Amino acid sequence: MSEKVTDVEKQELPSENKKDAVRLTKREVVRSFWRWTFFSHANYNYERLQATGVIHALSPVFKHLYGNDEAQMKEALQRHMQFFNTEPHFGGAILGMTIAMEEEKANGAPITSETINGLKTGLMGPLAGIGDTLWQGTLIPILLSFTIGFASKGNILMGPVLFAVLHLAIIWGIGYWSWMQGYNLGKEGIAKVLQGSLLPTVMTFAQSMGPIVIGALSATFVKVSSPLKFHLGKSMMKVQSGILDKLVLGLLPLLITLLAYYLLKRKFKPTTVLLILVIVGLVGGIFYII
Amino acid sequence: MTIHLWQAFLIGVVYYLGQMGSPWVSLAGTHTIMRPLVNGALVGLIMGDPVKGTIYGAAIQLPFLAWIGAGGSVPMDTALAGTLGTALGMASNVSPSVAITLAVPISLIGTMIWVLHMTVDITFVHMADAAAEKGNLSRINFLHVWPPQITMFIFSVVPAMLASYFGAGPVKAVIGSLNGTPLHVLTVIGGILPALGIAMNLRAMNGKGTLVFFLLGFMIAVYSKLPILPIAVFAVIVAYIYTTLFLKNGSENA
Structure with a gap:
């Protein structure tokens, strides 16, 4: 396994050196995270849900990578106009990975639009299922039932204020961690993922786990x-x-x-x-x- | 207690900020403000008695404790329930428990605002498609924020403002006239609509045996009545076993 990886790295190095390296800085990655955290659902709709939210969030990345290349910019924008829907905080890892893939692609790695969208769609369902369960299904009810007792007695500080502070701190913390984790994993692992057996493994895992959770959600919500x-x-x-x-x-x-x-x-x-x-x-x- | 026009407007703004998608306080922020526990306190603040508002908000929060909006569907509009329920409850000086009975049907009617804005937003996606073909990033960013948000601001602020300004009487009359079959139909539709979000998620998976796994999760949930979290753990186990076996067979064939 490890031998294979070094092989891949050796193969890829020359092709990377041919192009002028366009590397992202932490600034673009973090700015994208905040744009996503605030604007993910600004144009939420029944047809493609968070599609334009992805483009809005990743704007700093696109500008940095494709700012001087109109053709590649067009391709990137059309690539991400696809249906996308996930739980934005846990699912932020997907977009962190997407950023890493875009960065590799801009530097000449053989990544197609289909690969990027395959990863996005393959992971969005499972992460939405897990994320919504942990966030809206678990964290919020726990925080609410803890603070509602104070609130019903008219305690503003221990009621609504504490709920808001705890909720935002926990969820933004998870969102940031997940985003950066996704980016770093993507950066380190893209070559591994593309050549090795990790992508099919992750996809198969996600495609079998996701529907089970969705089945359970459907039993609860419909x-x-x-x-x-x-x-x-x-x-x-x-x-x-x-x-x-x-x-x-x-x-x-x-x-x-x-x-x-x-x-x-x-x-x-x-x-x-x-x-x-x-x-x-x-x-x-x-x-x-x- | 009467509600002045400026107060009614601010109550409408609180409702707008608690609409999923209004970006100014972040998504987690709207998920904070949409809880009656929080927006009740804000409405109370606007009406000059935040303590009383908090008490009303906490009461209205109770039927929505386990509320969840996922996969593009919002089964009940808790933000409208909390803001209007608190405002009308405080204005007509009824007990918090009466405010609950007012708030629950309001939450069902409020989902129409959500459906409306989720549908109208599709227009802006198609405009964004055209911009993407031209490689115009800043136009997509504009389309993503301003047209949908201005629409949503009007859709949210106007009804919430009018309802709180004209008071509990007309709202009760509207709800009363909906009683019986119309409310039944609204409840039925509210129960069916989550199927779309779920089906879209399922469609997006698009893997081998998606429906079989879906059926497994559905049946476990229906017959065991277990909460989602333990079922998710079962799902991890099943997925692990399946992935191991499936990929092993796959590599043997290759």
């Missing part, structure tokens, strides 16, 4: 049940508890999620799918089917 009931002779038959729950628990949420997934797979735009879901809810709700 809430559909049927209030239908009908008379069978003397007894009343409730569709939800009498039939559906006996078949498979959570059948309706599962079907709705699979419908949305199927439509997206058939290249329906997310907004169209949204409209279809709203119509399903409207019709189902008006007739009290769901």
